[in-house]
Amino acid sequence: MxxxxxxxxxxxxxxxxxxxxxxxxxxxxxxxxxxxxxxxxxxxxLFEENYGAPSVVALSRASAADHQPYLSPRGLLLLARAGEDELFLKDAKALQCPEIPLAEASARVPILNDRITRAAYHEGAQDIxxxxxxxxxxxxxxxxxxxxxxxxxxxxxxxxxxxxxxxxxxxxxxxxxxxxxxxxxxxxxxxxxxxxxxxTPCRRSMARIPAPGGQDVSNWPIFFGVGETWYAKPDAGKLLVSPADEDPVDPHDAWADDMVLAEGLDRYAQHVTEPVTRVETTWAGLRSFAxxxxxxxxxxxxxxxxxxxxxxxxxxxxxxxxxxxxxxxxxxxxxxxxxxxxxxxxxxxxx
CATH class of the missing domain: 3.50.50.60 (FAD/NAD(P)-binding domain)
Structure with a gap:
């Protein structure tokens, strides 16, 4: 008992x-x-206390002090291209992410291409x-x-x-x-x-790719497009890229869907100068939503x-x-x- x-x-x-x-x-x-x-x-x-519904934000902020022993700096960079201004402003406001000059965005992530028209950065995002x-x-x-x-x-x-x-x-x-x-x-x-x-369990897929152009990515922020249709995050000298998918599935030991992952890698590639030439590993997890x-x-x-x-x-x-x-x-x-x-x-x- x-x-x-x-x-x-x-x-x-x-x-x-x-x-x-x-x-x-x-x-x-x-x-x-x-x-x-x-x-x-x-x-x-990633710990980003402004991310999520109001109740999620309240829990995250109430958790901040407990997280301190486990956190290290990362930062968060939001990117937009032509025609995405409305979504950019919505996401930047939700994440309390101030807009920054494109030159500063490129200094933080040197592989950004010239199709990027706006960027916002939040220093408070941290690795857990x-x-x-x-x-x-x-x-x-x-x-x-x-x-x-x-x-x-x-x-x-x-x-x-x-x-x-x-x-x-x-x-x-x-x-x-x-x-x-x-x-x-x-x-x-x-x-x-x-x-x-x-x-509803939803699949989230992930790919690990080599550091783009052999660069040192250790101090790069997590960076992503508007509407959270993809994101990329440094990890142990490599780059994790996700299509930020949320496909409903039955509970199971999840694995990445190759087509979904390919679409996400393409969305990522449309924002950078370095092509994706190799995927080292892939995997997926389940995020369950009420x-x-x-x-x-x-x-x-x-x-x-x-x-x-x-x-x-x-x-x-x-x-x-x-x-x-x-x-x-x-x-x-x-x-x-x-x-x-x-x-x-x-x-x-x-x-």
Whole structure:
């Protein structure tokens, strides 16, 4: 018997489990053989607190102090071409990104071509050391006596006076069940006899290409076109390029779609002077969205001992500190630190 079972070993699950382990006995269950195998292990690893819906921005800003040990400078560069002024102004305003001269943009990313007509830059965007963040959460959980079970898919869930969670080789019981199963969160809800939210997993593809022209890309910002139709980000001396796709799919171990990736690489290539001559590796992850595209955090309205920590979309890492605090506050019956309007906008009761 454990007080709490957390299903899902991505950043959402491990952060809630670590924080809750200071107050209760916690067991975290992950179907894969390692933590952070799916979306969390395939993250763009960027902290940009102005990115997302108002509730996402509120969570990101409330998470900023917790992120400090894991952040390093990156910067964000928004690019537009002729005819894209309206989208450029919309994106720049949303990201609080001041417009800069084209010469400055080219100094930051020397491969930009002469089709770029406008640019905006935000210095506050930073890289997140996602691996160290997850490792620290796992250390905290274990140090507090918590248990982590990987390679343990859930086969059934039943509810009597307590929750019974069946694995292939073990049956666990708990008083509180926290659903942080990412793309599989609705499936876990169905097993538990809880009404699903209506989450939609969406594929996000990625390619790693050599540093363009052999240049040192380490200090380049993440850069992207208006409307978020592609982005490029330095990574370990290479460049990651994504078509920023959001194709709805069933939950699975995602892989990149070659045609979608080719279209994204072409959109990237239309903004730069160096052609894409080689793709070294490709992969994809799943970003899961609730119908209103914001997170789902809190107790299920029909089953108060079943908590949702789902629908992170692409904001899992940047919102995790504040999101986990909110779930723990609600689970312990404490007044949340975050404002009531945001709490309500994140509650499963809104569906």
């Amino acid at each position: 454990t007080d709490v079972i957390v299903i899902g070993g991505g950043i959402a699950g491990i952060s809630v489990a670590a924080r809750l382990s200071e107050h209760a006995s916690v067991t975290l269950i992950e179907a894969e053989t390692a933590l952070g195998y799916h979306a969390s292990g395939r993250s763009a690893a 050391d996602t691996d160290r963040m997850m490792q620290d959460m796992a250390k905290t959980l274990r140090a507090n006596g918590g248990r982590i079970r990987t390679g343990a898919p859930v086969t059934a869930i039943a509810r009597t006076r307590t929750w019974q969670v069946h694995l292939t080789d073990e049956r666990l019981t708990c008083d509180v069940l926290i659903n942080a199963a990412g793309a599989w969160a609705d499936q876990i809800a169905n097993m538990a006899g809880v009404r699903p939210i209506g989450l 119908p209103d595209r914001t997170l789902v955090l809190g107790a299920d309205p029909m089953q108060p001992s079943f908590f949702w920590c789902a629908g992170q979309g692409g904001y899992g890492f940047q919102t995790a500190p504040a999101a986990s605090r909110l779930v723990v506050d609600l689970a312990l019956g404490r007044p949340p630190e975050i404002d009531a309007t945001t709490v309500k906008s994140l509650s499963p009761a809104r569906f």
